[in-house]
Amino acid sequence: MKHLLEVKDLAISFKTYAGEVQAIRGVNFHVDKGETLAIVGESGSGKSVTSQAIMKLIPMPPGYFKSGQILFNGQDLVPKSEKEMQSIRGKEIGMIFQDPMTSLNPTMKVGRQITEVLFKHETISKEDAHKRAVELLSLVGIPMPERRVNQYPHEFSGGMRQRVVIAMALAANPKLLIADEPTTALDVTIQAQILELMKELQKKIETSIIFITHDLGVVANVADRVAVMYAGQIVEIGTVDEIFYNPKHPYTWGLLASMPSLDHNGEEELMAIPGSPPDLTNPPKGDAFALRSPYAMKIDFEQEPPMFKISDTHYVKSWLLHPDAPKVEPPAAVKSKMREFKDHYEKPVQVKEGE
Ligand SMILES: Nc1ncnc2c1ncn2[C@@H]1O[C@H](COP(=O)(O)OP(=O)(O)OP(=O)(O)O)[C@@H](O)[C@H]1O
Ligand SMILES: [Mg+2]
Numbered sequence: 001m002k003h004l005l006e007v008k009d010l011a012i013s014f015k016t017y018a019g020e021v022q023a024i025r026g027v028n029f030h031v032d033k034g035e036t037l038a039i040v041g042e043s044g045s046g047k048s049v050t051s052q053a054i055m056k057l058i059p060m061p062p063g064y065f066k067s068g069q070i071l072f073n074g075q076d077l078v079p080k081s082e083k084e085m086q087s088i089r090g091k092e093i094g095m096i097f098q099d100p101m102t103s104l105n106p107t108m109k110v111g112r113q114i115t116e117v118l119f120k121h122e123t124i125s126k127e128d129a130h131k132r133a134v135e136l137l138s139l140v141g142i143p144m145p146e147r148r149v150n151q152y153p154h155e156f157s158g159g160m161r162q163r164v165v166i167a168m169a170l171a172a173n174p175k176l177l178i179a180d181e182p183t184t185a186l187d188v189t190i191q192a193q194i195l196e197l198m199k200e201l202q203k204k205i206e207t208s209i210i211f212i213t214h215d216l217g218v219v220a221n222v223a224d225r226v227a228v229m230y231a232g233q234i235v236e237i238g239t240v241d242e243i244f245y246n247p248k249h250p251y252t253w254g255l256l257a258s259m260p261s262l263d264h265n266g267e268e269e270l271m272a273i274p275g276s277p278p279d280l281t282n283p284p285k286g287d288a289f290a291l292r293s294p295y296a297m298k299i300d301f302e303q304e305p306p307m308f309k310i311s312d313t314h315y316v317k318s319w320l321l322h323p324d325a326p327k328v329e330p331p332a333a334v335k336s337k338m339r340e341f342k343d344h345y346e347k348p349v350q351v352k353e354g355e
Contacts, residue, residue: 004032005210008071010065023049025280026068027233031176032208035224036202036223038227041228046233047229049232054072055085072176096179099185104164106153114133115129118172139167140170158187159186178212181212182211211223219240224240225237226238226240228249228255233317235249235251235252235318236248236252236315236318238310238313249289254273255273287304303319305318
């Protein structure tokens with residue numbers, strides 16, 4: 001099957017006074033129709049640059065593509081002009097950012113902001129566009145959409161604003177929706193509601209989603225597959241089950257261990273991953289995580305590991321997966337997290353409509 005999106009060997013750098021920041025260093029992944037891929041990783045790992053690259057929203061300069069292809073429906077977006085991208089952004093690929101106000105115009109009624117997206121990308125009458133705007137607000141769970149459609153962004157709460165942004169992003173029925181930390185700016189209860197909405201939408205519409213977060217905790221519920229990023233590279237990629245129940249990379253172990261407990265009582269101590277990510281103006285030779293890994297071997301400081309294949313869907317960039325490497329098990333803290341997840345997220349039996 002042809003993938004909806006296929007990112008191949010992507011490398012992006014920024015030219016700065018401090019030197020060349022190698023933000024993305026050879027990234028490969030794909031997204032299929034209707035699936036949700038989560039990208040997780042610490043701050044600075046390259047999640048936003050990856051998503052902005054797909055929309056071609058990287059400021060150039062200082063940024064530039066060093067290598068790679070971004071195949072969307074088989075067509076490479078990298079060489080596309082700004083004009084060509086304008087008909088793809090919003091229409092083919094929608095995007096939701098962390099702060100809803102970056103996407104909303106405070107001086108324009110939300111209904112009009114939605115109908116503008118429709119007018120831009122399709123031929124539609126004023127009445128039909130208005131009707132669609134009301135439908136979209138209703139789809140994203142905004143109560144009294146007929147009234148709300150005539151209100152301004154400041155009349156909405158933060159969570160409701162993010163729903164409006166999601167409605168706008170979905171207006172032109174994009175094939176791919178990119179959500180970059182869509183809930184980080186919201187409080188915990190509202191976060192959960194927006195995540196619930198994304199899950200519902202994913203079932204209702206056929207849009208593929210790239211969901212970016214630094215919070216592994218939200219991923220199990222939302223995503224089909226997970227890509228773990230570290231220092232501008234994907235270090236582990238797999239299905240949710242593979243990442244949560246069979247994680248192989250010590251960095252993924254670190255992320256799992258540093259997650260707050262699911263039934264947390266506020267007393268639990270979190271295990272942060274010791275150390276900090278490398279300086280991307282001068283990335284280390286070998287495995288970029290070696291300096292922080294208690295399992296680092298001599299080769300980790302000399303040679304970059306390849307992606308080792310664990311299954312058709314599960315790949316890990318660590319020398320620990322080499323057949324000659326010593327067998328290491330995840331630490332006890334990670335194993336207990338894995339068990340905890342199993343108890344909480346054993347997937348409920350999916351009942352199809354009409355059954
Ligand atoms: N315009 C820019 N100029 C120089 N460096 C940049 C620029 N934009 C991003 N970078 C660098 O690229 C790297 C990746 O940044 P990115 O924003 O993708 O991280 P992230 O994973 O999204 O982090 P966060 O969780 O904090 O959002 C960082 O080292 C960052 O400093
Ligand atoms: Mg980011």
